[in-house]
Amino acid sequence: GESVGLHLPTLSVQEGDNSIINCAYSNSASDYFIWYKQESGKGPQFIIDIRSNMDKRQGQRVTVLLNKTVKHLSLQIAATQPGDSAVYFCAEMRAAGNKLTFGGGTRVLVKP
């Protein structure tokens, strides 16, 4: 079936440390993946995306890694800041699809 799952519901990280958020997906037809950040009272905010023909993509302080062999992707946040505290969702879309399938989310708590 189609599903996108997160390994940990909550991640507590010290300010300044790196954060790694993991996500597993089950559908081999998924070819496009997006990470969203959702702060309290707001809608999901686009962070970074990656297509299945890539295994790594970098943005500002963020890196997404995709391992198609084990159907796993991760989001790495460098030098985590208090403003990074939020719920992070991975989402996937299939090649001919139009809908995003979201995982359950990981809450990141940044400790001062």
Place this chain on the structure above:
Amino acid sequence: ETGVTQSPTHLIKTRGQQVTLRCSSQSGHNTVSWYQQALGQGPQFIFQYYREEENGRGNFPPRFSGLQFPNYSSELNVNALELDDSALYLCASSLLPRGASKNIQYFGAGTRLSVL
């Protein structure tokens, strides 16, 4: 800010009533997708509208319906409200058709619906 606006921000209804939620898409976008987000969960796809027609639907009953207007704004209508319909309703705008360019969906802040 994504440029996607939703109204109202909050709404309280009673079971059995009908509700209409509204969404204005980002400038230059022609597609609107609607998602339902229950508390503590990820958003779930309801349906998508492209060129004023439904372009895909998730696992939601027919009492969830929608419209898209020539200016690409959209409405989500829910009839015969049930308690389980209480959720955050999100709309996202994007540009179709998909191609080599990105097809990122940009979300609004959502409408919080409470059904009593």
